[in-house]
Amino acid sequence: MKTALIDTHCHLDMEAFDKDREEVIKKAKGSDVQFIINAGSDREGNLKGLDLSDKYKNIYSAVGIHPHDAKTLDEKLFKEVKEWARLPKVVAVGEIGLDYHYLHSTKGVQIEAFRRQIALANNFGLPILVHSREAKKDTLRILQDSTVFQGI
Numbered sequence: 001m002k003t004a005l006i007d008t009h010c011h012l013d014m015e016a017f018d019k020d021r022e023e024v025i026k027k028a029k030g031s032d033v034q035f036i037i038n039a040g041s042d043r044e045g046n047l048k049g050l051d052l053s054d055k056y057k058n059i060y061s062a063v064g065i066h067p068h069d070a071k072t073l074d075e076k077l078f079k080e081v082k083e084w085a086r087l088p089k090v091v092a093v094g095e096i097g098l099d100y101h102y103l104h105s106t107k108g109v110q111i112e113a114f115r116r117q118i119a120l121a122n123n124f125g126l127p128i129l130v131h132s133r134e135a136k137k138d139t140l141r142i143l144q145d146s147t148v149f150q151g152i
């Protein structure tokens, strides 16, 4: 028996897969990738990812707002992320974190969004998928400050 694989971080919701999404999912299945976790980035991508996990038995979702889109995480969207986190096929909060390379959202806005989504994950007992680019120090400080690693 071959070892089954789990792709714990992919973005099948993205436009790049519009032409061959079904084919990619089929190929993954045929290559011993037993389960796929699609990581959300922005509102639209999270909704597409949730649709994929509804449609395919082997696809699960991580929901969250990527640091690039942290500036869109207002109260309304945060409430939506919270609602998504309750869904049965949601297995993580992500992709969340910090990206100081592109700075599509300011550092302060990214830090706030990261902290809020870590707290959300803690409330739901979900793991997080972390994106960190040129932001190692702040990423580690925030993770150490949060309850994620308490007791480790």
Ligand SMILES: [Zn+2]
Residues within 6 Å of the ligand: 009, 010, 011, 039, 095
């Ligand atoms: Zn990613």
